[in-house]
Amino acid sequence: MNIGGFAVRAAVVLVLPVWIGVAACADVEAVQRRTCESLLPVIEPAGTRITIQKTEPDPRRAGNVRVFYHAERPDPDAVSPDPVDAAITCAFGGSGFEAGKADLIGLETPDGVLSEIRLQMLKRFWLSDLGAVSEAMRQVEWAPEARPAGLLAVSGAHGFLLQQLVNAGAPSALYALLALAYSLVYGLLGRINLAFGDLAMLGAYATVLGIAGGLTLGAGAPGLLLPFALLFAISVTAAWSGAIGLGIFRPLAARGAQPLLVATIGVSLALQEFVGRVQGVKERWLPPILNEPHLLFGGAYEVVVTTMQMLVVGGVSVAVLLVLVGMRRSRFGRDWRAMADDAAMAALLGVDQDRTLTATFQLAGALAAVAGVVITTLYGGTSFHMGTIIGLKALVAAIVGGIGSLPGAVLGGLLIGLAETLWSAYHPIVWRDAVIMMLLVVFLVLRPEGLFGTRAALEEKSARP
Structure with a gap:
């Protein structure tokens, strides 16, 4: 298997849901209807x-x-x-x-x-x-x-709650992707890469540059350019992530957790400063892409979902499913599990550790790139320092689900996205991030192995030299 072969194939397949959705789901009249009315x-x-x-x-x-x-x-x-x-x-x-x-x-x-x-x-x-x-x-x-009346007519309170559940889809998808990236690396090496939030930031900037470059060249509307921007973001971020794996994690993995933790903090700061110097410190914005609302439920409080929200949730669901299934059935997945269980025995049995490590970081980088695309297309803006808080909350999601457990990471992302959205809707939003970080403290004290992890596996990973 070529280095990163599975990661590259998975990254290419990530484009298909977006491309199909753009072709099938775009409602060309909604924005015109609202403007005219x-x-x-x-x-x-x-x-x-x-x-x-x-x-x-x-x-x-x-x-x-x-x-x-x-x-x-x-x-x-x-x-x-x-x-x-x-x-x-x-x-x-x-x-x-x-x-x-x-x-x-x-x-x-x-x-x-x-x-x-x-x-x-x-x-x-x-x-x-x-x-x-x-x-x-x-x-x-x-x-x-x-x-349009929507699927059903609901009361105001129920409609507001349903709208928040719809809104939770996007942040849940974002945190699930990054938590899965954290767990891929931690499950293999027992080490945490604190730079994944900044890799998502890099993917967000690559998306902005890809779409802006296409618009400048007159290549089409932003919706049509989105699949190509996604491929560009995946290529850039997977390359950076693979280089981090080979250049930093491979030589430092055997020296204990502390040197690597400090090194990844340095990588995070270096990426921020690099993007800040190259792109400037001002936020970059894209025009809204496929943001036409579709009525789901009518009544006293109308529940709507945009085309982009549907594409994000559908595309990320397919991407996560591909990764989970691929990790069980592909040769790369078997090599990853063998190296995660016993790296020395895996090497004796012919597993190429450098290749597996590089492919793992490339796949994790591709997931971070898709998270960056989610940030840009749904929220419009990106900044060079946004990766820190996003990465920390995704790490909380990975720990809540059971860091090292791939399905647990996905579940943790869903829970953190839902908790963040519901808190913002019903409580003061200024306390949102503080509450999410308190969840980290609660789980580390009461259940450090998370929902899907085991204490024995956590102790074994933490005890690695």
């Missing part, structure tokens, strides 16, 4: 009661959206409001995967087509003020047939 409160006179009756594509031109509505305009000279049925047509700069699909380029109101100057003022002073738009849309009503 949000223009109604500013088009109609103040105090008008607006009821949206129907929103549909304009058959006259692809990318245009028409909103039909009923308006009860206040009339100071009449006893009752003046009811009017009207429609507006919004023209956008593209459709499908085209980059300009969210750019409003024209508007036809009941009074005629808006001039270019008035359109620009509308975009600048109305659409850009999200708070004002949100407040105004609270006064807009929808006819029963105008708004």
Whole structure:
């Protein structure tokens, strides 16, 4: 087997769920629907009661959206409001995967087509003020047939809880990936690599550069560039991780845990300073990618999920499953388990330890790269110092699940992501990170082996020279 062969094959397969999802799940009308409907409160006179009756594509031109509505305009000279049925047509700069699909380029109101100057003022002073738009849309009503009802109608409290469970999918996926990377290395060597958070940061920057470079060259919309950015991030981060494994862990693994712990802290700081000097200290941002909301549950509190959230959860689930199955059935997985159980006996039986170590770090680096892609595509921003807290919370997830246990690491990531999201929703968010770190203390005191680990295995790993 070539060095990192399993890691490379797994990394390539990681792209497939994203590519299929981008092709199948993109809703090209959702962002246009929201933009066009949000223009109604500013088009109609103040105090008008607006009821949206129907929103549909304009058959006259692809990318245009028409909103039909009923308006009860206040009339100071009449006893009752003046009811009017009207429609507006919004023209956008593209459709499908085209980059300009969210750019409003024209508007036809009941009074005629808006001039270019008035359109620009509308975009600048109305659409850009999200708070004002949100407040105004609270006064807009929808006819029963105008708004999708979702799978079920739920109460406000239940809807809010369901929304938090949906929101927990992304951080859970992030922490599961990094916790799995921690456990791959710890399970093999009994050592912790504290640089995985910064490797995820490196993957996030590689994603930003890949998408930004493609946009500069006119290669397509961000959604179409995402699979190529993912491959670029995996290539960069896996190479760095493999070099860390060969250059630092191989010579220091036999010298005890303390030298390696200090060395990985140094690697973490070096990566931060490297990226900070090369890319600058300012945060890098990407435009929202595939963030169209899809209604899951209706009722007093609507529960929505975006296309990107579905892609992340689906893609990460497939990636994690591939790793877990591959570690049980592939030759690399057998070599990894043999070396983890008894490195000296594995060497006598012909296991190439350098190759297995390098492949392990490459696979762990690929997982960190995917975590970086998750950060960038879902949250938009990336900074050179963000890896520290993300890496520490992923380490908490690995310890909670049972560090060294691959399924336990995944479960720990799910639990930490869920706990973080629920705390942020129901309690002061400023205490969120402190609470997660307290979980680390609780588990180290009460159950240091974690949920899936065993005390004997933990003691054996810790006792390695």
